[in-house]
Amino acid sequence: MTFLTRPPTPFRRLGLTGSIGAGKSTVAALLRARGLTVLDADEQARLVTDEPETLAQIGLAFPGTVRGGVLDRPALGAVAFADPARLAQLNAIVHPRVRARMAALETQAAARGARWIVQDIPLLFEGNLEAGMDAVLVVDAPLEIRVARVMARSGLGREEVLARDARQMPADEKRRRASVVIENAGTREELGIQVDAALQTLGITPELPRA
Template sequence: MSLPPSEPASSTPPRRLGLTGSIGAGKSTVAALLRARGLTVLDADEQAHLVTREPETLAAIERAFPGTVQGGVLDRAALGAVAFADPARLVGLNSIVHPRVRARMTALELEASLRGERWLVQDVPLLFEGGLEVGMDAVLVVDAPLELRIARVMARSDLTREEVLARDARQTPAAEKRRKASYVIENSGERADLEPQVDAALRHLGIPVQPQQ
C-alpha cells in the first residue's frame, strides 16, 4: 500500500460518507450499489480480514486468545465463539484489530485523495460504536426489521438465533442509528427496491456519481 513519493497529496481530501447498519441489514448490498455508481468504498471488514493475516496481528491475538491461531492461520470461528461470549474479551480483541484497520483505511483514503476523488465511502459496521461518525461528512444507515435481519444472518452462516441476537445486542440499537443518520435506507424488500433509494440518498446528500461501465 505504498504511495508514489513523487506525487503531492491533494490539497482537498475527499469528503467521507459513512455507511453502516445493524447485523443482517444488508449493508454490503448497498455498498455494491454505491460501487456501481462509481464511488470508492473502503470496506473495514475486508481490511480486518487482511489485518488478521499479518504475523504481528496473529501473534497478538494468540497471546490474548490462546489456541485461536493454528499453523499461522486464524481460526475465526473459534475466536468468535470466545470473544463474543465475553464483552470484556471482545473489547480486548477490538483493541488489537481496530487500530490496525484504521491505519489501513487512512492509507487507502490518502490514495483516493491523490486520485482527486471528491467523495469516498467508509463501510464500517461499528461506525457508531467506535465513535467514528464524528469524522464523517454524512452517514448512511441501512436498516431492516429485526426478524428479517435474524433470518438473513442465519441463512448465510451457522449462527443460531440466540447468537445473532447476542451480536445484535452488542451493537448500537437500530433506532439510535436511525436517529443519528443523515439518511436511512429501508432494506425490507428486494434488491431492485434498493436502487431508487440509493439514488435518492445520493441526491439528498449532494454526492455526484459516475456509473461504472
C-alpha cells in the same frame, strides 16, 4: 438531516453502517456500481488478521485460536463474542491497524481524484467514528428479516444472532443519528432506487453510469 463537522480534506467522507443483517454490503455494492470509492472495514480487518504480527498478538491474548500461523476465526469469535471485555481486548489489537489501512487507502483514493469516499464500518457509532464523517448513511430492516438473513448466510442459531445484535447500538438509535436511512426490506431494484435518492439528498453525484 445531520452533517457533522470535521477538519477540511480534499474529499468528503460518507459513513455507511447498519445493524447486523441489514444489508449494508448490498448497499456498498450498489454505491461501487455508481462509481464511488467504498472502503470496507471488515475486509481490512480480515487482511490485518492475516498479518504475522497481528496473529502473534492474537495468539498470546487468545490461546488456541491461532494454529500453524492461521487464525481459527470461528474459535476466536466464540471466545470474543461471549465476553464484552474479551471483545474489547480483540478490538484493541485489530482496530488501530484497520484504521491505519483505511487511512492509507483514503490517501490513494484522494490522489486519484475521488470527491467522496465511503467508509463501510459496521460499528461506526459504537466506535465513536461518526465525528470523522461528513454524513452517515444507515441501512436498516425489520429485526426478523435481519435475523433470517444472518442465519441463512452464517449458520448461526437465532439466539446467537440476537445476542450479537444486542451487543450493537440499537437500530432506532442508529436511525436517529443518521443523515439518511435506507430501508432494505424489499427487492434489490427498490434498494437501488433508495440509494439513488440518498445520493441526491446528500448532494453526491455518481462518478460512473449506474450499473
